[in-house]
Amino acid sequence: MEIKTYPTSIDFYPQKSIYTQEVLFKCLYWYGGDYEVEVIDHDASCYCIRFQNLPSDTDQPTLISNLKRDLHDYKLRDIVQQETQNIRDLLVAKAFAFEDPDEIIPDTEISDPVGFDPLSVSL
Amino acid sequence: MIKIAETPVKKSRKFLGAAYFRSENTGYHLLPFRFMRLSEEKEILVNDLGEYLICPKGTAAQVIRKEVDPITQETLYADLLSGFFISETPIPPLLEVMATRYRTKKSFLDHFTSLHIFVITLRCEHTCHYCQVSRVSEDKNAFDMSRQHIDKGIALMMQSPNPHLTMEFQGGEALLAFDNIVYAVEQTKQQALLHEKRITYVICTNLAPVTETMLAYRKDNDILISTSLDGPEYVHNPNRHKKGKDSYQLALKGIQQCRETLGNDQVSALLTTSNLSLSYPLEIVDEYFQQGFSSIFLRPISPFGFAVRNEKKNKYDTGRFLEFYKTALDRIIQYNLDGHFYREDYATIILKKILTPFPVGYVDLQSPAGIINNVIVFNYDGKVYASDEARMLAEMKDDTFLLGHLDEHGYNEIFYGQKALSFTAASIYESLPGCSECAFQPYCGADPVFNHATQGDIYGYRPTSAFCQKNMEIIRHLFLLMESDKRIEKIFHSWVNS
C-alpha cells in the first residue's frame, strides 16, 4: 500500500481489489474519535484515506503501523463475515424458531427447507 | 469347493489415536466468530455462544486463512472444533446444540419485564450532591405516589407475562412513605394470588428513618433491603449530605438492626462512586469487608455524574474510574487469596457471561437492552419511564424515554407502543456500529439511555463512548487477570458459582 506523509497529514492508498468500502469504513470508524479522516475514490484501482489536520505531536510512524494492522484485521473479519453469514442466520433462525414441546415428533421423512432432519430436533 | 475361513482380524481394545476419528477431508470451514487483541502477545477469539479461546498473536489470521494443521497443531485444532470456531463439514453436525446454547444465552427475553420500580416518594432527608431527583419537603401530596397510581401500577405489573416479578420501592427516601409501601405490598399480595405471580419485594433506603415497626413488617413479608454505603465515614458523609452529618452512623446502625431482625443475607449495600470515592479505592473495599459484607458492587459512575455531552472530560473521568476499579479489584482479589470469600459484583456479572452458558439479567449489560424488556419505572407522578436512569433524565427536563402515563395509557401502548419500538434498533449490539465487529460483544450490552445522556444520540458513537471505554477495558482486564494467574481464575469461578 502506497503511503505519503506530509507535516500535518498522511495519505494511504489501499487497493480496491483487496479492501472493500465496507472494510475501510468499519476500520476507520474507530479512528473518527481522534482524527479527521476522509476517504476519497482516488482512481480505478485505489482509494485514498486521508488523515488531515494532524496535531503537531502526532506519532506518525505509530499511526501508520496501527492503521496497516487494523486494515489487515478488518479484512480478516470481512472474510469470516462473508463465509459464515449463512450459518449465523441459520443459527439465529433455529434458536428462535417456535418449538412446541407438546408437538408430536413426525414419523415420516419430511424435507426441511433449511436442510435439517426434523427428527433430529430434540424436544 | 470348500471355502477356507479367513482368520478373523483380532480387534484391538486399545484407544485409538485422534487421527483415526478425524474425517478424511482435513479442510475445515469457518464458523461465525470475532477476534481482537488482548495484549501485545495475545489475542482472543469469541463466538456468539460466548465461547472464547485465548491464543498467541496471529492465530486468528492463521485460522481464517485455513492454515491450522490438524496433525502438528492438534491441540489448537481440537480447541477450535470443540469451541465451535470451525467445523469439518459445511453445516456443523452440532448445529442443534449451538442453537440451543444461543437460545439459552438469550433466554432472559423469554418472560419479558420482571423489575417494576415504584418511585413511592421523592421526599428525602438527605441532599446528596449526585442525586438529581429528591426533594427535601414535607409536602406528601406533591411528591408521594398516589394510591390510584399505585393501584394502576400494580395492575400493569400483573399483566407482565413474567411469572416472577420484582417490585422495588425507590425514592427519594422510600421509608418516608412507609404507609404507601404497606398499602402497595398488601394490594400486590392479593393480586399475585389471582394472577399466579411470585413477587420479590425490595426497598431501597438509606435506613436513616428505619423503625422497629418497619423492620417487623419487612420480616413478616420477606422484603429485601438495599441500602447505600459509600465507604468509610470520611467518604460516605461528604457524599451523602444530611443535617447533623450523621448519615454514616445511621446507615451502619440500620444495617446492624436489619441483620439482627432479618438475617445477614436480607440486606445488601450499594456503592455510588463519586469523584471523591475515586481517591479511596482501598479504603472503600476495606470498609465493606470490615462491615461484614461478602460482596461489593463497584458500580460505574452513572451518566449523570458525567459532564453530559463533554466527550473529552468523560474520557478522562472514565480513565480515572478504571484506575479506581482495577486498584479496588486487586485488593478484593488479595482478600480472596488470603482465604476470605469476597466478591465484586460488576465483575461477577461479566464473568457469568464468560464462564457459564447462562444469561445474566442485568439491565445495563444485555442485548436487547434491559430497558422495557427487563425494567420499567412508575414515577411518583404517574409517568412511566423506560429505566431508572430515564426518570433521572426526566428530572433534567428530558422526557425522551417517557413511555406514557398510568392515567392515560394501557399495557400495550406503554410496552409495545411506537415510543418503545423506536428504541429497539438502538438496543441491539449485534447491529450497532463498532459493536457488531467487537469480540467482547457477548459479554457487553447496549444502553440507549446512557448513549443519549452522554452523546445526544440513542445509538451512540463507540470511539468516544464512556460506556464502551469502560466495558472494553474491564472485560479485557478480567481476561488478562485469569491468564496471568490460575489462582485468580479459580477465585473468579468461585464468585460465579456462589
Ligand code: SF4
Ligand atoms: S460497547 Fe464497546 S466493548 Fe461493548 S460490545 Fe460495543 S464495541 Fe464492544
